[in-house]
Amino acid sequence: MKFGSFLLKRLLLSIFVIFGLSIVIFIIARVVPGDPARMALGPRAPEEVVQRLRQEMYLNKPLSEQYFYWIRGVLSGDFGRSLVTKRAVSEDIKEYLPATVELAIFAGILMVFFGILLGTLAARYKDTWVDNLIRILSYFGVAIPAFVAAIIFMLLFGYYWPILPVLGRLSSGISYPTRITGLLTLDSLIQRNFVAFWDAFKHLILPSVALSLAHIFQDARINRSAMVDNMRKDFLSAERGYGIPERVIMFKYLLKPSLIPTVSMMGMEFANIFANAFLVEMIFNWPGLSRYGINAMMSKDLVVISTVFVVFGAIFMVMNIIVDITLAFLDPRVRFSTSRGI
Amino acid sequence: MKASNFVRFLRNGLFLVLVVSLVLILSCAGYTQQEVKVIRQTNTWPCYIDPAVGGDFTASVVYPNLYDSLVFPNPDGSVKPCLAKSWTVSGDGLAYTFELVPGVKFHNGDELTADDVVFSLERIMTIGEGYGYLFKGSVEEAKALEKYKVQFTLKKTFGPFLGALIRLYILNKSQVMENIQKKGPYGEFGDYGKGWLVSNDAGSGPYKVKEMKTMEYLLMEKFNDYWAGWENKDAPQYVKQIGTIEAVTVRTLMSRGELEITDQRQTSENFAALDQLPNVELVSFTNGEVLNMMLNNKKPPTDDIHFRKALAYSIDYQQIIDKVFPGSKPVSGPVAFDTPGCNLNLKLYKLDLVKAEEELKQSPYYGKLDQYPIDIIWPGGTKDREKVALMVQANVAKLGIKVNVVKMTWPAICDIVSKLETTPHAVLISIPPQYAEAGSMLMARYHSSSCGTFFQGEWLQNPEIDAMIEDAISTVDQKERFQKYNVIQEKIAELCPSIWINESAIKQAYRSDYVVFPAAEAIKQGKLHNPNTGYNFYFRDFKVNPEKAQPPYTPFKP
Numbered sequence: 001m002k003f004g005s006f007l008l009k010r011l012l013l014s015i016f017v018i019f020g021l022s023i024v025i026f027i028i029a030r031v032v033p034g035d036p037a038r039m040a041l042g043p044r045a046p047e048e049v050v051q052r053l054r055q056e057m058y059l060n061k062p063l064s065e066q067y068f069y070w071i072r073g074v075l076s077g078d079f080g081r082s083l084v085t086k087r088a089v090s091e092d093i094k095e096y097l098p099a100t101v102e103l104a105i106f107a108g109i110l111m112v113f114f115g116i117l118l119g120t121l122a123a124r125y126k127d128t129w130v131d132n133l134i135r136i137l138s139y140f141g142v143a144i145p146a147f148v149a150a151i152i153f154m155l156l157f158g159y160y161w162p163i164l165p166v167l168g169r170l171s172s173g174i175s176y177p178t179r180i181t182g183l184l185t186l187d188s189l190i191q192r193n194f195v196a197f198w199d200a201f202k203h204l205i206l207p208s209v210a211l212s213l214a215h216i217f218q219d220a221r222i223n224r225s226a227m228v229d230n231m232r233k234d235f236l237s238a239e240r241g242y243g244i245p246e247r248v249i250m251f252k253y254l255l256k257p258s259l260i261p262t263v264s265m266m267g268m269e270f271a272n273i274f275a276n277a278f279l280v281e282m283i284f285n286w287p288g289l290s291r292y293g294i295n296a297m298m299s300k301d302l303v304v305i306s307t308v309f310v311v312f313g314a315i316f317m318v319m320n321i322i323v324d325i326t327l328a329f330l331d332p333r334v335r336f337s338t339s340r341g342i
Numbered sequence: 343m344k345a346s347n348f349v350r351f352l353r354n355g356l357f358l359v360l361v362v363s364l365v366l367i368l369s370c371a372g373y374t375q376q377e378v379k380v381i382r383q384t385n386t387w388p389c390y391i392d393p394a395v396g397g398d399f400t401a402s403v404v405y406p407n408l409y410d411s412l413v414f415p416n417p418d419g420s421v422k423p424c425l426a427k428s429w430t431v432s433g434d435g436l437a438y439t440f441e442l443v444p445g446v447k448f449h450n451g452d453e454l455t456a457d458d459v460v461f462s463l464e465r466i467m468t469i470g471e472g473y474g475y476l477f478k479g480s481v482e483e484a485k486a487l488e489k490y491k492v493q494f495t496l497k498k499t500f501g502p503f504l505g506a507l508i509r510l511y512i513l514n515k516s517q518v519m520e521n522i523q524k525k526g527p528y529g530e531f532g533d534y535g536k537g538w539l540v541s542n543d544a545g546s547g548p549y550k551v552k553e554m555k556t557m558e559y560l561l562m563e564k565f566n567d568y569w570a571g572w573e574n575k576d577a578p579q580y581v582k583q584i585g586t587i588e589a590v591t592v593r594t595l596m597s598r599g600e601l602e603i604t605d606q607r608q609t610s611e612n613f614a615a616l617d618q619l620p621n622v623e624l625v626s627f628t629n630g631e632v633l634n635m636m637l638n639n640k641k642p643p644t645d646d647i648h649f650r651k652a653l654a655y656s657i658d659y660q661q662i663i664d665k666v667f668p669g670s671k672p673v674s675g676p677v678a679f680d681t682p683g684c685n686l687n688l689k690l691y692k693l694d695l696v697k698a699e700e701e702l703k704q705s706p707y708y709g710k711l712d713q714y715p716i717d718i719i720w721p722g723g724t725k726d727r728e729k730v731a732l733m734v735q736a737n738v739a740k741l742g743i744k745v746n747v748v749k750m751t752w753p754a755i756c757d758i759v760s761k762l763e764t765t766p767h768a769v770l771i772s773i774p775p776q777y778a779e780a781g782s783m784l785m786a787r788y789h790s791s792s793c794g795t796f797f798q799g800e801w802l803q804n805p806e807i808d809a810m811i812e813d814a815i816s817t818v819d820q821k822e823r824f825q826k827y828n829v830i831q832e833k834i835a836e837l838c839p840s841i842w843i844n845e846s847a848i849k850q851a852y853r854s855d856y857v858v859f860p861a862a863e864a865i866k867q868g869k870l871h872n873p874n875t876g877y878n879f880y881f882r883d884f885k886v887n888p889e890k891a892q893p894p895y896t897p898f899k900p
Contacts, residue, residue, distance in 0.1 A: 034753030035760065041471050042397055043756075043795030044776070044786075046478055049470030056527060084388055085556050086395060087540050096557065151590045158594045162894075166594050167584070168558050173899025285586040287557035295388075295557075300753050 003328065010324065014317035018310060025309040026067050029302050036300040040083035056081075057302065070306065080303030084295055089307050092292060097311065098182025099169060100281070100288035104273045105183075106208035111215040111273075112266060116255070118216065119223025119262070124250055126228060134220060141217030147279035150210035154283065157206060165203050167285045174199045207284045211277055215269040219262050226258035260331055267323030271316040379886035380580040380898040381857070383603040383879075384592050387585030389560050390472070391551065392539035393511035394465050397472040397776075399606075402876030404583065407562060409511035409545035412440055412459070413504055415877055417870035419682030419778045421504050425454065425512060425546075435499040435818040442490040446569040448514040449543065449550040456486035461515035463494070465534055473509035476777065480506075499816040501823045502779045508874060509777065514544040548572075548882040549581055552900075559584045563900070568882075576858075576885035580900055596622060599895035602857050602886070606848040609725070610668065613849050621855035621892045625862035626669040626847045630681040630783070630873050631774040633667075633727075635718070635734070635841040636799030637767065643714040644767045648705040650838045654691035655698035656737045663844050666729045673842040675831050676787060680873050683780030683824045685831040691841070695740060702741055715744035716767035719758075722751045727770040730843060759799045769799045772846055778873040780827040781815045788834055800839040807833060855892045858885035 037053040038045070057080075058066045073080060079089035122134040144152075158166035165171060169184055177188040177196050185204070188196035230236070231254065239249050278290035289308060296304035385403065390396030393405050412429075413421035423429075426440035446454040463484045466474045480500040485493050496503065518535035521542070526533030535544070541554035546569065549562035560583040566572070586592065587607045595601040597619055604616065617624050637644040637653070644650055663670050671679065675688040707714050718734060720727040728749065735745040748766070750758070755771075758764040775782040785792070789811050792798040807830065814826035852859050861871040861878035872878050888897065 032753075033757040035757065038760075039753055039756060043792070043797055044397070044475040046470050046475065049474075052527060085540065086390070086392070087537055087556075092556075154590055154594050159597050162598050166591065166598075167586070167600070168555075171899070172561070172582070282586070283588050283591055285558060285584065285588075285591060287555060292557065298751075298753075 007321070007325075010321050014314075014321070017317060018313045021313040022071075022306060022310050023067065026070065026306050027063060029300070029305040030063060030066070032300065034300045036083060036302055039300055070303065074307075074310075079307045082296070082304050083301045084299050084304070089304055092304070093289070093307065093311065094182070096287055096289040096292045099286060100274060100277055100290055102183040102185065103204065103208055103211065103277060103281075103286060103288060104270065106204050107212035107215075107273050108266075108270045110208060110212040111219060111269060114212075114216045115219025115266070116223055116259070116262065118220035120227065120250060120255060122220060122224040123227035123231065123254075123258075126231075131224075134224070138217035138221045142214050142221070144214060145279075146211050146214060146276055147283060149213045150207065150280045150283045153206045153210050164206050165199075166206065169200060169203050169286065170196065171199050171203075207280050207286055211273055211280050215266075215273070218269070219266060222265055223258060223262045226261050227254055230254055230258050256330060260327060263326050263330060264323060267319045267326075271312075271319040274315050275312055377888050378580065378898045378900060379576065379578045379888060380582065380900075381578045381602045381881055381884060381886060382582045382584060382595075382600060382898065384584045384586055384595070384601065384605045386587055386605060386607060388556065389583055389585060391541075391543055391554065391560065392536060393462075393472070393513065393545075394469040394474060394534070395471050395536065395539075399875060400583065401472065402874075403879040404560065404562075404876075405509075405511050406547065406877055406880050407549040407581065407882070408543045408547045408551065409513070410446070410454075410547050411508050411510055411512065412442075413507050415505070415508045415778060415872060415874045417864070417872045419505065419873065421508065425459075429504075431818070436496045438494045438496070438503065439487070440492050440494075442492065443569065444490050446546055447567055448517065448546045449565055450514065450517055452514050452516060454512060454514070454546050455489050456492040458512050458515045459492045459510075460484045460486050461518070462512045463510060465513065465518075465531075466510065468528060468531070469534055469536070473776075476506040476509055499818055501815055501817045501820070502777060502781055505777045505779050508877075512546065514546075517544045548577075552580070557585060562881075572882075574883065574885065576887055577882050578884055578886045580898060581881050582898075592616075596851065596853075597894065599853075599891070599893070601853075603850055603852040603859065606850055608849070608851070613851060616851035619851075620894075621853055622851050623854040623862070624849055624851050625859060625865060626849045627861055627865050627871050627878070628671060628678060628680050628845050628873075629774055629848050629875060629878075630678040630778065631772050631846040631848075632673060632676065632678050632783070633730070633770065633772045633843040633846055634787070635730075635843060636769050636771060637840055638762075638765045638799060638801060639839050640762055640801045640803075641765065641767055643705065643707040643711075644716065646705045646707060647838060648701045649707055650841075651691070652698045652702040652705065652741060653734075653738060653743070654838055654841050655694045655701060656741055656743075657691075657734055657841060657843070658693045658737060659843065660693070662730055662733060666726050666733070667844055667847070669849060670847040671845040673845055676834050676840070676842060677780040677783045677827070677831060678775070678845045680870070681775050681780055681783060682778055682873070683827040685780075685828040687828075688831060688835045690835065691838070693737075695737075698741055702743075711742045712744065715746055717746045717748050719748050719750050719755060719766045719769040721755055721771070722749050724770075730770060756796050759796055760794050762793075762801050765799055765801060768841075770843075771796055771799065773797060774875060775873075780831070781811070781823070784811050784827065784830055784834075785815060788830075788839070802837075802839050804837070807837075853891070856887045856890040856895075858887075860884065 037050050037059060041050055054060055058069050082089050082092055085092055118134050122131045125131050154166050157164040174196050177191050177193050180187045180190055184200035185197055188200060239253055277288055278294045281288040281291035293308035385400045389404060390401045391404055391408060393409055410425045412424060412426035414424040415421055425442055427443045429438060429440045431438055442456060448454060467478045470478055480496055482495045482497045487493050521538035522532040522535045523537050524532045528534045543551045548565055548568045550565045552563040553561040562581040564579045587605045589608060589612045592604050593615060596616055613624055616622055637650050639645055659672060674684050674686055677684040702708050718731040720731050731747040735747055738745055776786060786797045788802050788807055790803045790808050793801050793803060810830045814823055814830060817823040817826060860883045864871045
């Protein structure tokens, strides 16, 4: 029950945070120089046409009134119309968000699996060549930005050894599965369209690996460090004394408490994947929300900027909550202190 | 460490990696050569396929393929019949009457009639975006006189009207009306079908929309019942416009044989790399675009004609062409040489520091140059223009003129040039003609109506020039009109309101082993290519023979 009220409090606070974020972004987008109506219509559009668009967008009204109209639309499900795509922002979000979610989920899975695996291996074989190799790779991995990794992978697996696709979400000739979730791999699995599933999966490999690379190695380092710290603890000696196999000690008794800092980091990194995906999406022509947001910023597409930032803000909030729940699961002290209302 | 456990782990892991790689390779291999004729081209995005909305390069490439106009442009700037088989012009030049080709079918099978022409004109004028400005200021109304006869009445004579008509693309009225959304800013017409036309077409052109993924690509397929037929049996069956211009992506696609033509936005370095790929050729052609250094004629010190001329004499134009824009052409003046109506006999400015010094000495700012530094603005994303600005900075420093080179984003540039007070001394912008005639460039660049837009950073506001341009454009006889254009260009060259750096060349890389690119062939043979934006990509004239493709080539699966 106490945990339930903690969760409710977090959700309510998140709403306030998103509300505040929306105001800040709304104002910033509008004070940056440039007339969005004129930019959208071009310099040769007659002034009355530009004025009509300005009226539609309430650009002639005070900022507070503009915000009121936007929030009123958002609460009724109308996010406005994009000046770039020329269609409803809600339609765009429906199309592009699942693409980024799918990419982020795959990148997240890679991040979690390989981050924990490599960190555990490095801790298990501490001070051996395995540990040294993983640590060296980690330095490189963390230093390389996602877009550089994307270009390297495209060169390696798209050019020199062309075994993977480099463009979009599906190859030409493969029909898109009927939309259920918007995640092509999931939708095609549900519809038992294994050809589309396999093609969509192949398209995901390069961009998701590029996006997750730095995070994998970052998490490996954190996980290794936490495991090495915990290796010195007395409870491990006790477990060894009881004759518990080393493998069980590593992956059950040592890994769980060592995951606490890693999981905290992973939560933020997962949210970062969403925000930083735009360069990778541009390189692979991935029709995702990050790229959509960046294009909107370049074109001063005001309603899209506000909406995309609010969506990303909401994703950050949700990830924060999931991290808190996961930490509570991993660490009984968190559960105990939460239930006491501390 | 237990070596055997780890070695076992490694062995298992390596085995897994090998199996996955094998599966990937096998799943990618085994494509049988299929003879699907396709043109895959990268291009800037977004791509607007509604002919009343877009006016940029990508849209201009797509429109002539999805839609037809009443007339079709020739390479020499004249027009030939298209949907209109003939036309007459009234004596006063205000009424144009067109006889339409009967039996033309839209992509959905409906027949094209005069009502569709009237509807298309009213739609583009009401919406006012894209190419709407060509008609909004000049056309009073259009009327369907008979089923296949339509008359346009102009507000005033407009000499280039027939040339401008290439941008009036004819839509299927009933199909658009079936798909309007009632809620919209156009009264009874709702949204005028704009929502539906984001990803559908209502045209009669040689290609129709098969698939439109708004942030990825546009796939067009051949319209087999095209009214003008398919004499060219090797025309592509599919055309795919891919929405990316990322250098590494374009190069990878071309090297894998997944691309037939690149976009024109690649850097010189990337074009040089593409040129090295097997069976890839570069083609370079001008499209009437001139790179201008727009000088603010109302702001000290560029408000002084001698100062402006001193700048013009101090620029090494040939070095800029050789080092920064190889393949581009020296300027002919405010209008590019291949734009019909260009004055090829203008006396222009060349690098001459002695003359520059002489001009500067006549300027009231001479001796006080340190008090009047000038800003040269270049748009972010155009690295080549930064190089131009830096070269100018280095050269004019010899005269004692201080230059600040400033990078700005495009939205910021559009914002600052909208007001006289904020327009900088100089800004480097490339402007193409809106239709293939000198008047288009003169109107866009030097008529007062374009002040406050990125077309004109000069704020020339010269009533004499305005009157001359208006008079020339309203002259119906082409020969007379072109003579007037020549006089205007001479006058503008004397005033030196801008510095014309070079005539931009569009470069594209393409697969020459199995693609016949008509514009490239024309350039090779020294013939004219079509100067109208987009018309060099009229895919009905292309020839694609995939059976002749050399490796690497990835067949297209529709």
